[in-house]
Amino acid sequence: MLKEFKEFALKGNMVDLAVGIVIGAAFGAIVSSLVDDIFMPIIGLIIGGIDFSTLVLGPMNIGLFINAIVKFVIIAFALFLVVKGMNSMKKKEEAKPAAPAADVVLLTEIRDLLKKK
Helix, strand or coil: HHHHHHHHHHCCHHHHCCCCHHHHHHHHHHHHHHHHHHHHHHHHCCCCCCHHHHHCCEEEHHHHHHHHHHHHHHHHHHHHHHHHHHHHHHHHHHHHHCCCCCHHHHHHHHHHHHHHC
């Protein structure tokens, strides 16, 4: 059972997934800090000194909800850019003409030699 778990855990896709999760968590923390510590205070000053982290509308913390929306938009846009970049790389790779197979090259050479005779 330990051997099976080791094979499962060390598969390439599993390691890639783990790295992606760790990087995603770090990116989420950076975006949270960016929104909470930089964007929202600036936006609050522009709109008249409003502190979004304490903005409450009735029983709802509307300011925290607005912060969450801004964080989501930033992360969604970053992921959009990553996916768009990957898709354009795939298109470039697909557009490259494939090298002819060895049989085709050999047959072409034979054909050319027979034409010369």
